[in-house]
Amino acid sequence: MQRKIGQMLKLLAVVSLAWPLLAAAQALDLGQVQSSMRERLPRVNELKQEGIVGENNQGYLIIREEVPDEERAEQIAALVEAENRDRSTVYTAIGRRQNASPELVGRRRARQIAESATAGVWVQQADGEWVRKGEEEAGD
Secondary structure, three states: HHHHHHHHHHHHHHHHHHHHHHHHHHHHHHHHHHHHHHHHHHHHHHHHHHEEEEEEOOOOOOEOEEEEEEEEHHHHHHHHHHHHEEEEHHHHHHHHHHHHHHHHHHHHHHHHHHHHHHOOOEEOOOOOOEEOHHHHHHHH
């Protein structure tokens, strides 16, 4: 019995020593993710202004328009995939800090993105309807 207790205490000590290292690694990873997102932002904004991609109501990019040039289409798909993967990482990290699900964080972020989007950008409303920013107010 004492042997098991000793093993458990050793394990607890190892975990308690490793925990700060894990937190530091996650913070470093999150910093790298945010840096990648900043680097992609000009291209993401270009594609949104062109109407090729839009912002869905879950906080992720969606390809809205088919691009005939296969090479460009693949580049756009890769960019959207990378951006969405990084957004998912950020939403998960924020959710952990706020004790909220990544999905809830994404929906909140989607509302912020939609509110600040420039005219002409495709945004998906809460009800699932897609509108171009600026046109939804004009129709009211």
